[in-house]
Amino acid sequence: MAEPEGSLKLDNPSGSYRAETAVGPSAGKISIRNVSKTYDPDGANVKAVDNCSLEIGAGEFCVVVGPSGCGKTTLLNAIAGFHSISSGEIYLDDQLLCSKTRKAEPGADRIVVFQNGALFPWYTVLENVICGPVVQGKSSSKDAKAAAAELLGQFGLSEIIHNYPGEISSGMRRRVEIARAMISNPKVLLLDEPFRAMDALTKSVMHKYLLDVFDKTRKTVFFITHDLEEAIFLADKVVVSTTRPARIKKVIEVDLPRPRDFLVLSTERYRELKMEAIDAVHEEALKAFEAGERELA
Amino acid sequence: MGVQQNTAVSGKKSNLRKLRKTVLSKTTYRGILAVIIFFICWEASSRLHFPIVGEIPPPSSVLKAMQKIVGDAGFWKSWLVSFKRVFSGFIVAQIIGIPLGLLMGINRIFRELMFPGIEILRPIPPLAWVPTAVIFWPTAEMSMTFVTFLGAFFTVVLNIIGGARSIDVRYLRAAYSLGSRRRDIFFRIVLPATLPSIFVGMAVGMGITWEVVVAAEMIASRSGLGFLTWQSYVAGNYPVIVIGMISIGVAGFLSSSLIRLIGNFFTPWRKVI
Numbered sequence: 001m002a003e004p005e006g007s008l009k010l011d012n013p014s015g016s017y018r019a020e021t022a023v024g025p026s027a028g029k030i031s032i033r034n035v036s037k038t039y040d041p042d043g044a045n046v047k048a049v050d051n052c053s054l055e056i057g058a059g060e061f062c063v064v065v066g067p068s069g070c071g072k073t074t075l076l077n078a079i080a081g082f083h084s085i086s087s088g089e090i091y092l093d094d095q096l097l098c099s100k101t102r103k104a105e106p107g108a109d110r111i112v113v114f115q116n117g118a119l120f121p122w123y124t125v126l127e128n129v130i131c132g133p134v135v136q137g138k139s140s141s142k143d144a145k146a147a148a149a150e151l152l153g154q155f156g157l158s159e160i161i162h163n164y165p166g167e168i169s170s171g172m173r174r175r176v177e178i179a180r181a182m183i184s185n186p187k188v189l190l191l192d193e194p195f196r197a198m199d200a201l202t203k204s205v206m207h208k209y210l211l212d213v214f215d216k217t218r219k220t221v222f223f224i225t226h227d228l229e230e231a232i233f234l235a236d237k238v239v240v241s242t243t244r245p246a247r248i249k250k251v252i253e254v255d256l257p258r259p260r261d262f263l264v265l266s267t268e269r270y271r272e273l274k275m276e277a278i279d280a281v282h283e284e285a286l287k288a289f290e291a292g293e294r295e296l297a
Numbered sequence: 298m299g300v301q302q303n304t305a306v307s308g309k310k311s312n313l314r315k316l317r318k319t320v321l322s323k324t325t326y327r328g329i330l331a332v333i334i335f336f337i338c339w340e341a342s343s344r345l346h347f348p349i350v351g352e353i354p355p356p357s358s359v360l361k362a363m364q365k366i367v368g369d370a371g372f373w374k375s376w377l378v379s380f381k382r383v384f385s386g387f388i389v390a391q392i393i394g395i396p397l398g399l400l401m402g403i404n405r406i407f408r409e410l411m412f413p414g415i416e417i418l419r420p421i422p423p424l425a426w427v428p429t430a431v432i433f434w435p436t437a438e439m440s441m442t443f444v445t446f447l448g449a450f451f452t453v454v455l456n457i458i459g460g461a462r463s464i465d466v467r468y469l470r471a472a473y474s475l476g477s478r479r480r481d482i483f484f485r486i487v488l489p490a491t492l493p494s495i496f497v498g499m500a501v502g503m504g505i506t507w508e509v510v511v512a513a514e515m516i517a518s519r520s521g522l523g524f525l526t527w528q529s530y531v532a533g534n535y536p537v538i539v540i541g542m543i544s545i546g547v548a549g550f551l552s553s554s555l556i557r558l559i560g561n562f563f564t565p566w567r568k569v570i
Contacts, residue, residue, distance in 0.1 A: 080470075080474060081473070081474075082470055082473075106470065106473035106474045107473075107474070107476055108474070108475055108476035110474070111474050111475060112470065112471065112474045114467050114470070114471060116467075118465075118467040118468055118470070118471035120468060120471075120472075120485070120486070120489070121566050122489035122490065122492070122564070122566050123489075123566075131472070131475050131477075131485070132475040132476060135472075135475060135476055135477045135478070135481040135485070136475075136476040164565070164566040165566075166566060180475070184475060184476065
């Protein structure tokens with residue numbers, strides 16, 4: 001790679017990608033090409049991802065559905081920069097993000113919202129949300145606090161900004177975490193089964209929130225879930241993945257109109273989409289069950 | 298979204314009400330009753346000359362001795378001397394132990410280099426160090442401080458290593474994902490996450506330090522609460538032994554409470570777990 005690191009060259013796929021590069025015109029386009037990942041814990045070669053290829057357009061809401069423990073998170077971790085990949089390449093905005101020889105660095109352009117939440121318990125809600133801009137050096141603590149207070153106000157969380165995460169409900173915590181991610185204006189929002197640990201009612205409220213945020217900001221979203229209904233309700237594109245090793249089994253384009261609300265769940269089109277995917281998902285679920293796949297905690 | 302927000306309400310009034318309820322509860326009355334019965338039994342066992350237990354100076358004579366000793370400057374000087382030894386050893390243990398523990402917690406190579414040495418020295422009780430300390434340190438006070446230092450040091454280091462190593466990887470990943478550099482990771486994640494362990498190490502270490510100082514004073518010193526207690530035995534002034542014991546207990550309790558209060562102040566988020 002003769003090109004200097006950090007230069008934004010949209011027409012040069014071999015130019016390495018660095019997180020500090022500015023948001024370009026096709027912000028957040030993800031290209032996953034023939035990606036495989038093999039773990040080697042204690043010598044047992046575990047293939048988590050097998051030759052996955054996927055194109056996610058800029059501003060697209062992409063949901064990956066599959067049984068638990070099948071390797072979907074591995075893809076997310078590779079994009080986020082927590083893991084390397086064994087083969088293939090991932091491109092972000094036509095620049096190489098990671099490959100066999102190059103691991104991505106985690107950065108504020110691809111922010112992750114975690115499964116059981118990762119709000120820092122020792123900071124208040126407000127202090128949590130200003131973390132991103134402050135550590136990136138983008139604004140002073142005071143300015144960041146003002147901006148954060150405003151954003152949290154828009155999320156309906158003004159009353160709890162001085163509470164600690166331990167004092168608020170899980171729905172609020174997840175909203176705060178989404179606010180914490182959004183305030184840094186990432187190119188891509190990565191969500192790893194963020195609503196898994198919630199009851200169905202809280203979950204449906206959270207869906208509405210996420211869709212509101214998406215409609216307003218149109219970030220590229222990479223969302224992982226095991227729930228097909230959630231996937232179809234949220235996504236522009238649903239990707240059904242197989243049980244381990246994860247392969248792309250089926251890709252469904254969801255053309256339900258936006259903005260969506262829960263009434264969409266009773267439309268004919270929604271049911272059609274569900275019918276398309278449900279056999280595939282169920283087949284994989286059965287395979288995973290029989291293989292004794294362990295769920296993530 | 299008109300969702301009812303269920304925030305934690307902790308107004309001053311409800312706190313006061315809760316306090317009154319706790320203090321004036323049946324549990325408190327039963328506790329007070331138990332303590333009164335204990336003192337009655339203690340006094341009775343002495344007056345009725347019970348075997349063994351009857352030899353212990355009864356509350357009445359302890360109280361009389363206490364009235365006398367409270368006016369004695371030497372008594373309060375013992376307090377001061379012991380406190381000084383405890384706190385100097387304790388503070389040195391924190392100054393050396395906290396950075397060491399943090400470094401060992403976050404850096405694997407450093408930990409693997411230092412750990413064997415610490416694990417070899419740790420089983421030696423601080424009191425066993427007293428003769429060596431007296432030989433090697435130039436002054437008696439320094440040897441006392443060294444021994445109290447040992448008492449707190451290992452506790453602090455081990456607690457911090459445990460705390461630093463058990464930080465949930467999600468917090469680290471979230472921090473990196475938000476664009477943190479290594480320096481941010483240390484000050485914004487590692488340090489706050491380890492703070493509770495640091496204070497646990499301090500509180501436990503404080504207790505151990507008091508045990509150590511008292512015994513060390515009995516062996517190798519001519520001042521302090523431990524010396525006072527031992528000297529009273531030698532001189533046959535048995536009620537003062539009990540006073541010495543009570544003093545040591547109270548001093549240790551006050552020190553640990555102070556640590557706990559400071560700890561609670563610096564880790565406010567722990568109140569609500």
